[in-house]
Amino acid sequence: MTPLPKEEVQRLAQKLDPEAYRVTQKAGTEPPFCGGLLTEKGKGIFVCVVCGLPLYRSEHKFESGTGWPSFYQEFDPDHVSRVPDHSYGMVRTEIRCARCGAHLGHVFDDGPAPTRMRHCLNSAALKFIPEGTPLPPESRPVDVEVAYFAGGCFWSVEHWFQLGPGVIDVVSGYMQGHVPNPTYEQVCTGTTGHAESVKVVFDPNRISYRRLLEAFFVIHDPTQAGGQGPDIGHQYRSGIWYANEKQKREAEAFLAEKRLDPKYQKRPIVTELEAAGPFYPAENYHQDYIERTGRMCHGRNPWQ
Ligand SMILES: [Zn+2]
Structure with a gap:
């Protein structure tokens, strides 16, 4: 995955609503049980709210009880990058969009089978594209x-x-x-x-x-x-x-x-x-x- 240039990320970020900006650009966390996609049960693909990269699929979403949308697997391991996070005196693994660097949430190893991983997401970092709706051009597989x-x-x-x-x-x-x-x-x-x-x-x-x-x-x-x-x-x-x-x-x-x-x-x-x-x-x-x-x-x- 080739990262977007800084200028391009800044241009895209200007179009975000304040909550999506706070979460993705300032590594913010939304309060639990508040995010709009927590109860999204439809079939489809969750893409990065900033750059449109496909990040998660509905079939990998599960009810974690934490109050944040949770997935046990990413759309493609190349699309989600992992970064050690030592903030708040904890050792956690932050997850980011591999293309635009947007903060997404954290990943923990207490998820369900088969991966045992729990990707804990902020709803504000994602956009849901229901099955049957064409993916926007920026979300399609990259042709070179x-x-x-x-x-x-x-x-x-x-x-x-x-x-x-x-x-x-x-x-x-x-x-x-x-x-x-x-x-x-x-x-x-x-x-x-x-x-x-x-x-x-x-x-x-x-x-x-x-x-x-x-x-x-x-x-x-x-x-x-x-x-x-x-x-x-x-x-x-x-x-x-x-x-x-x-x-x-x-x-x-x-x-x-x-x-x-x-x-x-x-x-x-x-x-x-x-x-x-x-x-x-x-x-x-x-x-x-x-x-x-x-x-x-x-x-x-x-x-x-
Ligand atoms: Zn992105």
Whole structure:
């Protein structure tokens, strides 16, 4: 399970009601026998109130007598993370949503068979989706697709894509050159043919390739030839490196559409479109550079 970026969790948390916010973001506990889902007997799936990840199933719910909704098993062990909790002078195990970090409750080893576990939940941390109701897109199993873009210095391209809803991971690297496993110093000489590129791992159920293309054109200037902003050189060229035929067709249609846009009449689009070659991840010190250093280079937020 890839955790959501901090900014995305903050954005989602703003939509919560005060009680759900207190419980999930401040590790609050609701009073016993008060939660709305305690007596929920229907068939269905309980998802994270913050990010929608499926967390528990109705068939694993049991009457514990504690006053909090209780389950003897999670939807998927990867969806619920466990963290030691030493608050209030007790040794307990806190449970959190593995995707967004929401506080859910605690897990104890005094539950019924077959697991003998008791997941003690706050109703406010969950949302019930009755059987027969389609799961919202954010609750569906994660599908993974990969897209590649080059738009100048990869630090900021990586940063802006990372904030996209439905973007799972972004990695900075080198592509479209003729030297295997290039180093940053080699790429900087501009002689290896590589472009500083990013690999965007995304869930196509939550964000489309088309939306990524749109974002790409906001993040960088597709009309600047031979570099981007102050970074000049072949390694900073603008490029869409398609990963499959479907992406190729969508990117062609996108570029054809944009070329007709009056905005690109005076300064034509120079973005290259090529089949993706091997992706070589950049050195570790280039990854998450802006998150780590707080330094910004170029580009605009495409998600506003
Ligand atoms: Zn969550």
